[in-house]
Amino acid sequence: MAEDLIRMEKINKFYGRIHALRDVNLTVRTHEVVGLLGDNGAGKSTLIKVLSGAVPLTSGNILIKGRKVELKSTADAIANGIETIFQDSALVPQLSIARNLFLGREPIKGGSFLNRLDQDAMNASARELLKRVGITKDIPPETPIAALSGGERQAVAIARAMQFDSELIILDEPTNNLGVAETQGVLRFVREARDTGHSCIFIAHNIHHVFQVVDRIIVMRGGRVVADDIDPKHTTIEQVERIITGEELLHAITA
Amino acid sequence: MQQRTFLQSFVSKPEFGPLVLLVLELMVFWSFNSDFLSLPNISNTLSFTVELGLIALAMTLLMTAGEFDLSVGSVFGFSAVLMWTLFNSEMMPLGVAFLVAIAASLLIGFVNGWFVTKLNIPSFLVTLGMLLVVRGTALYVTDGFPQRTWNAEGNLFANVLAGSYFIGSFRMYMSVIWFALAAVAAHYVLTKTKAGNWIQASGGNPNAARARGVNVSRTKICLFMASSAMASLAGIISSIRTSAANPNSGTGYELEVIAMVVIGGTVLTGGRGTIIGTVLGIFILRVMRNGIVMIGVPGLAYNIFIGAIILGMMALHSWLERRHNSGV
Ligand SMILES: Nc1ncnc2c1ncn2[C@@H]1O[C@H](COP(=O)(O)OP(=O)(O)OP(=O)(O)O)[C@@H](O)[C@H]1O
Numbered sequence: 001m002a003e004d005l006i007r008m009e010k011i012n013k014f015y016g017r018i019h020a021l022r023d024v025n026l027t028v029r030t031h032e033v034v035g036l037l038g039d040n041g042a043g044k045s046t047l048i049k050v051l052s053g054a055v056p057l058t059s060g061n062i063l064i065k066g067r068k069v070e071l072k073s074t075a076d077a078i079a080n081g082i083e084t085i086f087q088d089s090a091l092v093p094q095l096s097i098a099r100n101l102f103l104g105r106e107p108i109k110g111g112s113f114l115n116r117l118d119q120d121a122m123n124a125s126a127r128e129l130l131k132r133v134g135i136t137k138d139i140p141p142e143t144p145i146a147a148l149s150g151g152e153r154q155a156v157a158i159a160r161a162m163q164f165d166s167e168l169i170i171l172d173e174p175t176n177n178l179g180v181a182e183t184q185g186v187l188r189f190v191r192e193a194r195d196t197g198h199s200c201i202f203i204a205h206n207i208h209h210v211f212q213v214v215d216r217i218i219v220m221r222g223g224r225v226v227a228d229d230i231d232p233k234h235t236t237i238e239q240v241e242r243i244i245t246g247e248e249l250l251h252a253i254t255a
Numbered sequence: 256m257q258q259r260t261f262l263q264s265f266v267s268k269p270e271f272g273p274l275v276l277l278v279l280e281l282m283v284f285w286s287f288n289s290d291f292l293s294l295p296n297i298s299n300t301l302s303f304t305v306e307l308g309l310i311a312l313a314m315t316l317l318m319t320a321g322e323f324d325l326s327v328g329s330v331f332g333f334s335a336v337l338m339w340t341l342f343n344s345e346m347m348p349l350g351v352a353f354l355v356a357i358a359a360s361l362l363i364g365f366v367n368g369w370f371v372t373k374l375n376i377p378s379f380l381v382t383l384g385m386l387l388v389v390r391g392t393a394l395y396v397t398d399g400f401p402q403r404t405w406n407a408e409g410n411l412f413a414n415v416l417a418g419s420y421f422i423g424s425f426r427m428y429m430s431v432i433w434f435a436l437a438a439v440a441a442h443y444v445l446t447k448t449k450a451g452n453w454i455q456a457s458g459g460n461p462n463a464a465r466a467r468g469v470n471v472s473r474t475k476i477c478l479f480m481a482s483s484a485m486a487s488l489a490g491i492i493s494s495i496r497t498s499a500a501n502p503n504s505g506t507g508y509e510l511e512v513i514a515m516v517v518i519g520g521t522v523l524t525g526g527r528g529t530i531i532g533t534v535l536g537i538f539i540l541r542v543m544r545n546g547i548v549m550i551g552v553p554g555l556a557y558n559i560f561i562g563a564i565i566l567g568m569m570a571l572h573s574w575l576e577r578r579h580n581s582g583v
């Protein structure tokens with residue numbers, strides 16, 4: 001079995017008095033795509049926000065390749081090889097596609113004193129990346145994000161996660177608002193990411209999308225993980241739906 | 256989008272409106288009084304222009320990052336008073352007093368930035384408080400009296416900073432050169448550098464910027480310091496040019512500077528800024544001030560015109576924005 005990339009142990013998270021995560025354990029192995037399912041408010045976004053440094057945890061441990069880490073900010077998480085595409089995608093509307101793709105990691109030319117952006121290099125890789133996420137329409141990389149459709153924005157956010165060699169890529173409902181071609185682009189990206197040695201956590205309400213790409217399914221309900229080893233090859237979508245709603249006892253399947 | 260003609264994309268630029276307005280203004284004043292474009296008048300207008308202009312350049316960057324600074328007018332007055340008080344009391348030579356004044360303004364800018372970014376207080380309140388503190392200090396230490404300034408004639412330091420010399424019959428002020436250099440530098444920083452990208456991102460979507468590892472707080476603190484330092488420099492240049500250091504000088508400048516910046520097309524809410532637009536905005540207001548006096552309108556009516564220009568330009572920018580969004 002592949003080695004553990006991420007281990008989250010006994011994670012608890014309180015928002016004031018709301019207990020959003022209750023003793024959650026979660027493991028992601030290398031080269032593995034994990035689907036994270038659960039109804040609205042189950043705690044999925046909270047869990048991955050903890051893992052991506054966006055919100056602090058109340059108690060618990062996070063280990064990356066067996067080493068304990070503290071993720072105090074998203075920058076910390078990025079530095080530890082964890083890239084996240086948030087549900088409310090985090091782009092700067094006034095900046096161009098290319099500049100959003102490289103925000104925080106801009107390529108520089110002409111020495112650090114001049115601090116000059118290598119705009120040509122940014123534009124060239126931006127064109128390349130947009131093609132890979134299935135934007136076949138010819139959108140110039142200088143276009144500001146504000147001029148894009150919701151789906152195109154999502155695609156840009158995904159393209160951004162692709163370009164840096166992160167070991168774990170987290171996608172929180174990346175197929176929301178997407179058209180057919182763009183959804184296929186996202187799913188293709190997830191497969192490609194695994195084939196090139198990355199791990200993914202994939203959150204979506206559309207179970208069909210999840211079934212198409214994941215190796216393993218984890219289900220959350222009421223802040224707890226209620227099933228964490230569902231094999232999509234040996235389970236039906238209906239069974240998973242019943243676990244999500246709590247109608248089916250999990251041991252029947254996970255056994 | 257690709258099929259737009261050159262003319263269409265030029266018209267949709269934020270700098271287009273201010274450019275047209277400036278050209279119109281020059282034509283109107285010139286047709287009323289042909290002395291308006293005479294060399295002495297141009298030189299005179301330029302020398303006034305750059306002092307507020309220096310502040311406006313820094314304010315453009317700060318406003319692009321989503322903040323603004325109301326304390327610049329008081330720093331303008333305070334710095335000159337501080338420098339001349341230190342020099343007059345024979346505590347230090349002028350050059351050192353200058354550095355002390357700049358350092359004090361950097362500290363003021365740092366405190367502004369710290370309150371805004373670390374305590375999360377809106378810049379309107381922080382810099383309003385700072386305005387009162389700094390202006391109050393200037394009035395208190397001077398008892399409200401102007402400071403003696405010595406005649407700057409012949410001092411190398413004063414000449415480099417604020418001297419003037421003649422090119423033919425045209426009187427060129429050193430401060431104009433400083434302003435031109437600062438404008439080019441600010442334009443370069445905003446449009447071509449990593450720092451500029453961070454400035455725009457900090458104003459456009461600070462959470463997104465932070466999530467990518469952009470240090471939003473440090474970016475803003477640096478810009479508050481730059482705006483304060485520019486106000487200080489401008490106040491000192493002005494005191495040398497006019498041979499006066501008055502604790503009340505610079506009163507109301509903050510609003511005029513912000514007006515220059517927004518007339519030029521930089522948005523008050525951050526994310527988008529233009530140095531070219533600001534330079535146009537600076538000239539629009541200074542030409543207006545100079546022009547209405549030359550054609551015989553009482554100077555007291557100046558504010559009516561400025562207010563009308565601000566309202567008109569805002570209406571124009573919003574109209575262009577809507578036109579753009581509806582795809583025309
Ligand atoms: N910032 C917050 N402050 C207070 N409570 C919060 C906050 N964010 C989430 N919660 C609460 O935590 C619980 C889990 O929310 P979370 O966003 O993790 O759910 P989710 O599984 O991602 O749901 P969805 O499928 O709707 O995105 C919910 O009860 C929610 O109300």
Ligand SMILES: [Mg+2]
Nearest residue numbers: 044045046087
């Ligand atoms: Mg969610």
